[in-house]
Amino acid sequence: AMPALHLLGTGAAISDAHRTTTMLAVSDDASPSNTLVVDCGGDVLQRLQACGRAIDDVDGLLVTHAHMDHTSGFPLFMEKIWLDGRDRPIPVCGIEPALAQVRRTWDAFAPVHEGWEDIPPINWHKVPHEQGARLWTQAPWTVTVTPVDHGDTANVGLRVEHADADGVLAYSCDTAPTSSVVDLAEGADVLVHEANGVGDGHSTAAGAAEVAAEAGVDRLLLVHLPPGDKSNALREARQVFPHTDLGEELGTYGW
Structure with a gap:
């Protein structure tokens, strides 16, 4: 079984015209129905379909933090899985502030969905905001979280391990460079790290590269990319x- 990473979106809240908000998925070619989606700050299921996976492949939704570009697409996500005929529950997993915001959306x-029949039940799965908390344990995935540095906003990075492929994927989420992501990503096959640029709770491309080297x-x-020319930033990172x-919009990567 070969795990795949799908970059459903690679942009910051505002980015290049061809990039939408940063969203990810992991899937397994041996069993597509084990697909996990990370964040939903846009039409995440359309992006998943654009990467060759079906709406019904989604096994769970993982939410990292409460910001709009990571949560605002949740009602559309629910409408789509309902229209697609899903009857099994949908697990929605994250730290409490992230889940609270998703629930508010x-x-x-x-008033719109109260009359709908047979909406899939939502199984809310809350995890502690602490290093090593297990966000997902259903085979073939084990997903653990670690707190990251996103200013005043509670946020977590993810470490995704595949049981059969001996593969490890790490995702920084939105963060300044921090030792917790070095620990999270240690020895990973792939690190997906934000490169939003200079600012509170964000990283430059070179800052992300330092984390990658140390881990x-x-x-x-690199994801959560700002608009405009990134050639200098990429060159600095590669040094x-x-x-x-740079993460490729709708790119699929083996790990």
């Missing part, structure tokens, strides 16, 4: 960690 549409990962993919690339 859904409740805002209560000893095989490959660095620190040569195996660095």
Whole structure:
């Protein structure tokens, strides 16, 4: 079984015209129905379909933090899985502040969906905001979280391990460079790290590369990208960690 990473979106809240908000998925070619989606700050299921996966492949939704570009698409996510005929529950997993915001977006549409029949039940799964908390344990995935540095906003990065492929994927989420992500990503096959640029709770490309080098990962993919020319930022990052690339919108990567 080969795990795949799908970059459903690679942009910051505002980015290049061809990039939407940063959202990810992991899937398994041996069993597509084990797909996990990370964040929903847009039409995440359309992006998943664009990567060749079906709406019904989604096994769970993982939410990292409460910001709009990571949560605001949740009511549309629910409408789509309902229209697609899902009858099994949908697990929605995250730290409490993230889940609370997702729930508020859904409740805002209560006058619309209160008459709908057979909406899939939502299984809310709250995890502590602490290093090593297990967000997902259902085979083939084990997903653990670690708190990251996103200013005043509670947020977590993710470490995703695949039971059969001996593969490890790390995702920084939105953060300034921090030792917690070095620990999270140690020895990973792929680190997906934000490169929003200078600012509170964010990283430059070179800052992300320093984390990748310290963690000893095989490959660095930069996401949460700002608009405009990124060639200088990429060059600076590669001076620190040569195996660095800008995340490709709708790109699929084996790990």
